[in-house]
Amino acid sequence: MQQRQLREEYPRPQFVRDRWMNLNGEWDFAFDDGNVGEREGWQDGTGAFEAKINVPFCYQSELSGIADTAFHDIVWYGRSFGIPADYADQRIVLHFGAVDYECRVWVNGKLVAAHEGGHTPFKADITDALMDGANLLVVKAVDYSKDVTLPRGKQFWEEKSAGIFYTRTTGIWQSVWLEPVAPTHIGRVRMTPDIDHNQLKLQAFIGGLRPEAEVSLRATVSFEGELVSEDTFRVTRESETRIIGIHDFNDHGLGRWWSPEKPSLYDLRLTLVVDGEETDRVDTYFGMRKISIEDGVVLLNNRPYEMRMVLDQGYFPTGLLTAPSDEALKRDVELTKEMGFNGARKHQKIEDPRYLYWADRLGLLVWGEMANAYHFSESYVGRVTREWIEAVERDYNAPCLVAWVPINESWGVVNILVDEQQRQHTLAMYHMTKSLDPTRPVISNDGWELVKTDLVTIHDYEWRREVLADRYSSADKALAARPGNRWILVPGFPYEGQPILVTEFGGISFQKGDWEGWGYSGAKDEADFEARLRNVVEPLRQAPLVQGFCYTQLTDVEQEINGLLTYDRQPKLPLEQIRKIVLGQ
Structure with missing residues (x-):
């Protein structure tokens, strides 16, 4: 198999040691559709891993070298590695950025780690499993492609992506690496x-x-x-x-x-x-930075601050959830800023730490959002709670991150309006997040059917200028409008003067090139696209009630063509033209 582009940058930019070993690259690989691997001892190196894969790209992606989008919920990886001589007298720690969804890890046949949660990192001290010379590292990853109670984000539970759902990610999709540390x-x-x-x-x-x-x-x-x-x-x-x-x-x-x-x-x-x-x-x-709310106003560093955000799904044509390079992550931040936005809502994805690094360095606000499940169950509650705790811990130190979104659009709590159990879960996620991080606002259920919340955030794909202007002329009108035919606040949770933001809107489809798809409203050419963009942005900018907005979306993604950029990051209008609209010029 031809070697593809790899992720060679340091994976954990907010906690850097000089010495580390990148384990990305070509690994042995096998599907295990019959779930026979452990029974046959593949973890001991007896498995015939006949395929090769480029880690950290999932097998569904082009950059993996496999590009198979069929269901294969159990996959195995294997590779050998040596330990440099100057790592002697150190503890050797093995790191995984993310493996979707469950995995077990063996070194020389010894189980060294087991982890559940497809978007958060884990590590293992493998020192006592190591041998002189070559060592064998084996990973078994288990996904549950059709389980809609699994925290999955935009990964579709059917074989072909459709609607707002995209190609699945199974197995390793962020960097794998080693580092030596002292016993203390x-x-x-x-x-x-x-x-x-x-x-x-x-x-x-x-x-x-x-x-x-x-x-x-x-x-x-x-x-x-x-x-x-x-x-x-x-x-x-x-x-x-x-x-x-x-x-x-x-x-x-x-x-x-x-x-x-x-x-x-x-x-x-x-x-x-x-x-x-x-x-x-x-x-x-x-970064010395403060995000707060005073007297119903969003403040950055104790001054009123308008959030001009864009919805960013974090998908890439050749790597899916995994960016093809660190430069691609940096370029997404640069493009966002060049279009006049000062923030991004990372949608249904706990983003690569390298993206947050560039947002910190270049200056971009980020809303951190959990990859949600689609339906409720008691097992879902445990899964999403454990993974969200890990996500908040991982990203707590990032200056760019200014809000937490544990639940979006009632995903996982589809009956929250009438189901007390689902309301209590949503309240629990809100309060738990506040207990883990009291420094940032928390949005209990972004878009609609909010319970206790620090911000009232509304998703509204209305495309008529006059309707938007009237709807956001007062809080009473905005909260009564029910875009999407949903209550903004669950009955029993009255409006308490929180800042109001429109955190999804626009979604204007415009086909630029051969890629076909859909959007929430359609433009026939560049002039029409510009006019439609002004018609949805300007009324929100001009409404004193609205303290921030989030345009849908940064790029086209698979069958969605409602991006400001194409899937391969080409602007549909000149960047400066978009910037003037976003800034109200």
């Missing part, structure tokens, strides 16, 4: 900026801490190479918290607060010293 090391960090008091709350979680050891952690903060703060403190517990003063900025245009207009980032180096010897060093970064 920095496990993870949690950073909470506080611009009101000019300080950063730092929580460091230490792995492998020995009671008899003398351990200290040094935190060095710098900005563009200039030292801002340095603090060394004793570590006596597995979790230590310190407040670090950041006194080098103010609120008069000369400061260093993070925003899309000025994405200022601080560098933080953490150095762990055990019994006088440095054992671990991690580089990360943070």
